[in-house]
Amino acid sequence: MSVVVLKDKCIGCKLCVPACPYNAIEVVDRKAIIKDNCTGCGACVTSCKKDAIISEGQKAGQSNLNQYQGVWVFAEQREGRLADVAIELLGEGRKLADQLGQKLAAVLLGDEVESLAGQLFAFGADRVYLAQDPILKHYRTEAYATVVADLAQAEKPAIVLYGATHVGRDLAPRVTRRLRTGLTADCTELDIDNESGLLLQTRPAFGGSIMATIVCPNHRPQMATVRPGVFSKPEKVEGRKGEIVTVPVKIAEKDIRTTILEVVKEAKQGANLEEASVIVAGGRGIGNAEKFKLLDEVARLLGGEVAASRAAVEAGWLGPERQVGQTGKTVRPKLYIACGISGAIQHRAGMQGSEVIVAINKDPNAPIFTIADYGIVADVHEILPILKEELARLKDEDQGEVA
Ligand SMILES: Cc1cc2nc3c(=O)[nH]c(=O)nc-3n(C[C@H](O)[C@H](O)[C@H](O)COP(=O)(O)OP(=O)(O)OC[C@H]3O[C@@H](n4cnc5c(N)ncnc54)[C@H](O)[C@@H]3O)c2cc1C
Known part of the structure; x- marks a missing residue:
């Protein structure tokens, strides 16, 4: 018995035919015909512009859906x-x-x-x-x-x-x-x-x-x-x-068709970005792999990790395991410093949960500034050496006090 009921209003427009995932509808002589393999899923109901289809199965299904709890x-x-x-x-x-x-x-x-x-x-x-x-x-x-x-x-x-x-x-x-x-x-x-x-x-x-x-x-x-x-x-x-x-x-x-012969652990490449509390990330604005070393030094001084946008990864400046974003890692550190990163939605998807976001970009209209807590509109190559120097000085002072 069919679980879908057609009303007389059906004009055989065929909109329901491609909407059916089970190939269970055909149109003959300007009238839809429901075949026996109809499951009553109701996909055809929403496709019909003439309100000519009722899915009894869907109605029954709705009450069945209430059995699902938790x-x-x-x-x-x-x-x-x-x-x-x-x-x-x-x-x-x-x-x-x-x-x-x-x-x-x-x-x-x-x-x-x-x-x-x-x-x-x-x-x-x-x-x-x-x-x-x-x-x-x-x-x-x-x-x-x-x-x-x-x-x-x-x-x-x-x-x-x-x-x-x-x-x-x-x-x-x-x-x-x-x-x-x-x-x-x-x-x-x-x-x-x-x-x-x-x-x-x-x-x-x-x-x-x-x-x-x-x-x-x-x-x-x-x-x-x-x-x-x-x-x-x-x-x-x-x-x-x-x-x-x-x-x-x-x-x-x-x-079971598979047997585990041996479990080989992958050598860990760098640190786990997801667990880092500070991340210093660089984008295309960094310019080349050599200049990424400065980011790494700043990250180390802050006890954090270095990461990259996809543009920087695709340029080969950092490995893919350090990419942040929609197709990379999702991170939520206490501090995320975005250097020379425009802040495309795909990048933001992976870091916007960070507690404090600092952005350094020479373009004041870069989208990264819309989510940054602190923004520095400047050349990153001028800011990073100053930041490194200041962090190193603070570290030395700290060590001096401990000694
Ligand atoms: C399906 C899909 C998935 C994606 N997944 C990801 C993803 O996971 N992660 C990701 O990051 N991207 C992803 N992307 C790519 C994304 O759309 C952007 O292309 C990418 O994030 C851009 O990287 P970028 O900000 O480093 O480069 P750009 O967009 O080129 O930005 C470089 C920025 O650096 C600034 N700049 C340049 N020179 C300097 C300087 N000297 N000082 C200061 N600022 C400077 C510029 O003003 C600019 O804002 C994805 C895209 C697609 C379509």
Whole structure:
């Protein structure tokens, strides 16, 4: 039986045909025909300009959607250490769950990882779904996707959040496909719509020129990934308690097509920008790789790290691991000094959460000044040597006092 009903008003204009993701509509003799593979997703309803389609399935679906309750965070861990982004997401998930008046759960997979549950409660989870088995010791797509998708199918969460790490970026789309729902990648803002209760998922779109807010009205769970560093970590409440729900792991080694032979740790290139409390970043205005050395010296004097815009990375002046922005790292240091960086939206996306932003640029109209707390309109090559000299002098004075 068709789950979509056509009214007599249908004029066979065919707008609904390309709108249907399931190829379930055709137009014959200026009348739409709904085929048996219609799922009632309602995509055709919104495409119809004549109000000639009602989706019964969509109506039924809407009431089914109410069964989906709660906010979940995928609690990514490696070798028994929680990923920072999992903690950041617990903070944001807590806010969303409170807005909805629902529970926040963490989904923890691994081998002998139960001891992490206490941390998940302390960072805001009400419940931890714990799937422990040697088969889950290392992340493997099929094993993790099966456990998370089966659990979501059984427990019906309204929202699931993942860190946009290598693991999260691999896992989230697989789970999405299995649950036949939607996924918004790399969100920079999450909120709840007061009227509909829908998750508002905001992310840069069209190469970062606009911020798009995306909703998933007809399918559940609503799923999003968020890059590390976008949200700050919540306060830890030691001793906060919650409920542990043990999840049976029903997959067998023979069902998994990959085997981990060896885990090779990548040699760490420089420091972790996401954890630096001071960052001195340079852009095209720095001019060449040689001149970046001065930035590095200033960064060291401040106990910080040097970073770059994409233009500087593409020029080969610094490695890609030091790029800040939409396609680089998201950082939120206490102090961010932007030197010779114009402040394109894609760069700002990665650093505008910094506590104090200082910009040095010779163009007074450079967009970086719109978000800077302190702006210096000057040639960076004149300012940096003075800054270095002054910092070195202060350091010497400090050392003199200690001696
Ligand atoms: C999909 C997409 C993703 C992107 N991702 C990123 C990203 O992750 N990170 C990123 O940074 N960019 C990213 N970009 C690129 C971004 O749009 C900009 O092109 C880039 O940020 C510009 O880098 P810049 O500010 O160093 O260079 P420019 O825009 O060329 O600016 C150089 C600035 O230096 C100033 N200047 C020049 N000489 C001096 C001087 N002597 N003293 C003081 N100031 C001086 C100029 O006034 C100017 O404002 C992305 C773009 C796209 C389309």
